Amino acid sequence: MKLHWIPSIAIAMLAASQAAAGDFSLSLTDESVKGQINATNSRSELAYGGGYTYHEGKRHIANIDFHAQGRTAIGNLPTTAGVGLRGLAFNDDDNSDGGGLALGGFATLNIPTVPGLSFNGDLHYAPSILSFGDAESLVSVSANLSYRVIRNAEVFGGYRYLNADLDESGDHDITLDSGVMAGLKILF
Numbered sequence: 001m002k003l004h005w006i007p008s009i010a011i012a013m014l015a016a017s018q019a020a021a022g023d024f025s026l027s028l029t030d031e032s033v034k035g036q037i038n039a040t041n042s043r044s045e046l047a048y049g050g051g052y053t054y055h056e057g058k059r060h061i062a063n064i065d066f067h068a069q070g071r072t073a074i075g076n077l078p079t080t081a082g083v084g085l086r087g088l089a090f091n092d093d094d095n096s097d098g099g100g101l102a103l104g105g106f107a108t109l110n111i112p113t114v115p116g117l118s119f120n121g122d123l124h125y126a127p128s129i130l131s132f133g134d135a136e137s138l139v140s141v142s143a144n145l146s147y148r149v150i151r152n153a154e155v156f157g158g159y160r161y162l163n164a165d166l167d168e169s170g171d172h173d174i175t176l177d178s179g180v181m182a183g184l185k186i187l188f
Contacts, residue, residue: 027183031056042080058093081107086124098133100126116148136165154185
């Protein structure tokens with residue numbers, strides 16, 4: 001499976017982001033780099049964006065996100081939460097490729113006692129009925145702590161994990177990306 005459509009999606013999302021506020025983030029693990037652009041901000045009722053991850057060993061991973069979101073509170077913590085879909089596609093040098101339409105959500109909890117500090121997490125799962133190619137199922141999880149350094153820039157650190165169960169005979173899965181990450185987010 002070729003991921004030649006990724007640049008077209010990135011250009012379309014950049015064009016869409018000119019009409020709405022959004023953000024761009026770049027994060028690194030020991031073995032991967034991920035770029036993500038979101039075309040809306042936390043005040044919008046819909047959140048959409050897309051990203052690309054390059055992992056050592058010539059593994060390419062693309063995602064497209066679409067969520068309904070809103071403001072709420074968990075305990076006394078102001079929270080932005082969303083539920084929706086994450087489309088995932090991967091191409092691995094070992095000739096396995098696939099993807100899926102993962103269901104899930106995210107939450108951003110702001111810590112009022114430390115202005116600028118927030119906790120972010122997301123979880124998405126694609127069962128076999130929503131997976132394609134060599135993927136039997138997909139799981140995507142990430143969590144990070146973020147600090148807004150200036151009005152339009154944040155630094156963050158955390159952990160991300162993306163795993164695919166493959167169709168091959170027997171129990172075989174592949175960790176597409178995992179590790180402690182650090183990154184920078186620019187808001188526009």
